[in-house]
Amino acid sequence: MKKVILLTLLLVVIFVTSAVVHLPAQLVVKYAPLPSALQLNGVEGTLWNGRAQSVSWQRDNFGQVQWQFQPSKLLSGKAEAQIRFGRGSDMQLTGRGVVGFRLSGAYVENLIASLPVEQVLAFAPRLPIPLELTGQVELSVKYLTYAAPFCQTAEGSVVWNTDTIGTPVEDLQVGPIVANFTCSDSTITIKGDQRSSQVESAAEVVVQPNQNYQSSAWFKPGEELPAAFREQLSWLPTPDGQGRYRFNYNGRLRF
Numbered sequence: 335m336k337k338v339i340l341l342t343l344l345l346v347v348i349f350v351t352s353a354v355v356h357l358p359a360q361l362v363v364k365y366a367p368l369p370s371a372l373q374l375n376g377v378e379g380t381l382w383n384g385r386a387q388s389v390s391w392q393r394d395n396f397g398q399v400q401w402q403f404q405p406s407k408l409l410s411g412k413a414e415a416q417i418r419f420g421r422g423s424d425m426q427l428t429g430r431g432v433v434g435f436r437l438s439g440a441y442v443e444n445l446i447a448s449l450p451v452e453q454v455l456a457f458a459p460r461l462p463i464p465l466e467l468t469g470q471v472e473l474s475v476k477y478l479t480y481a482a483p484f485c486q487t488a489e490g491s492v493v494w495n496t497d498t499i500g501t502p503v504e505d506l507q508v509g510p511i512v513a514n515f516t517c518s519d520s521t522i523t524i525k526g527d528q529r530s531s532q533v534e535s536a537a538e539v540v541v542q543p544n545q546n547y548q549s550s551a552w553f554k555p556g557e558e559l560p561a562a563f564r565e566q567l568s569w570l571p572t573p574d575g576q577g578r579y580r581f582n583y584n585g586r587l588r589f
Contacts, residue, residue, distance in 0.1 A: 359384035374399075388422060397423030412436045425453045431475065438479065439486070445475040451494060457587070466500025481520060483543055488517035492526070504562045507532045519543070531558040545587045552578040 360377040363386075376387025385400040398421040407414040414434035420427040431445025451467050471494050478488035494511040513526025520543040527536035537551035554577050555564065573579050 359386075389419070395422070395424040396427060397421050407434070420447075426450055427453070429473075440480040442475050442478040442480075445473075445478075447473045447475075451496070464502060467496070468498075468500075469494055469496030471495075478517070483545075484520040484522060484541075485517040486519065488515070488522075490515055492524075503566065504560050506560075506563065507558075508535075513537075530556065532556045532563075533559060541587065547585060547587060549583045550581070551583075552580045554578045 359379050359381050362381050363374050363377050371392045373390040374386040374388075375390070378385055378387070382403045382405070383401070385398060387398055389396045389399045397419060399417060399419045401415045401417045403413070403415045412434050413436075414432060416430075417433055418430045420429055427447060427449040429445060429447030431447075432443040433445075434441050434443070448470055451469050451471050454471050455461075455467065471492060473490065473492050475488065475490040478490070479486040492513045492515065494513075496511065497507065497509065498505045499508055500506075507530050508528050509530040511526060511528040513524050515522060515524045517523075522541040524539045524541075525537075528534070533553055533556050535551065535553035537549060539547055539549040541547045554573075555567065567579075570579050
């Protein structure tokens with residue numbers, strides 16, 4: 335009798351597991367309580383291995399999303415999936431990484447994303463002077479644990495791959511700009527710098543949970559700084575003992 339019960343339980347577990355593994359993703363999306371601003375179109379495959387041809391949030395199309403859940407993570411109390419996203423995105427966004435959920439909340443690990451700098455500027459404060467910015471911005475998230483409004487903890491970097499910045503005076507050679515960021519209780523700290531034969535600079539930005547931010551920056555003219563820029567330096571405050579021109583700026587992010 336005991337063997338019959340064990341065999342029956344085993345068959346039930348196998349049946350339930352098989353049903354969940356092969357559960358159509360379209361059926362899950364149809365009955366899931368998703369936010370009204372989120373739209374998933376062309377859902378194919380299963381809950382464990384599938385894709386959506388397009389994912390939109392508030393009418394912004396983020397392109398195709400593919401996912402593959404890792405069943406072994408369920409044994410440690412996690413729901414985790416490998417994802418790829420961005421194909422066909424209106425923002426020209428592409429990326430891949432790991433997203434998951436545990437009792438403490440949602441998280442991201444080893445995520446890499448790329449998009450044109452023009453798309454990033456749509457979320458940034460208005461620039462005080464007109465600049466022509468080009469190139470690609472690459473985001474690398476080592477880990478991020480979500481907590482409203484931004485994150486509980488996070489660590490990663492941002493690289494802006496560019497050569498020049500177009501200004502009303504003349505193009506300025508800057509080279510790649512690299513910034514590292516951390517997050518603690520939704521306070522985000524970003525520290526970045528760049529170096530070229532024309533100019534050297536660094537900046538630090540702290541974003542508060544209420545979306546206010548404080549920033550400090552400096553730049554130092556290089557030996558090959560164009561004469562057109564050197565002529566403008568007389569209008570700036572006196573540099574410090576290391577020849578650095580310093581600035582501070584506070585404001586509020588726009589979302």
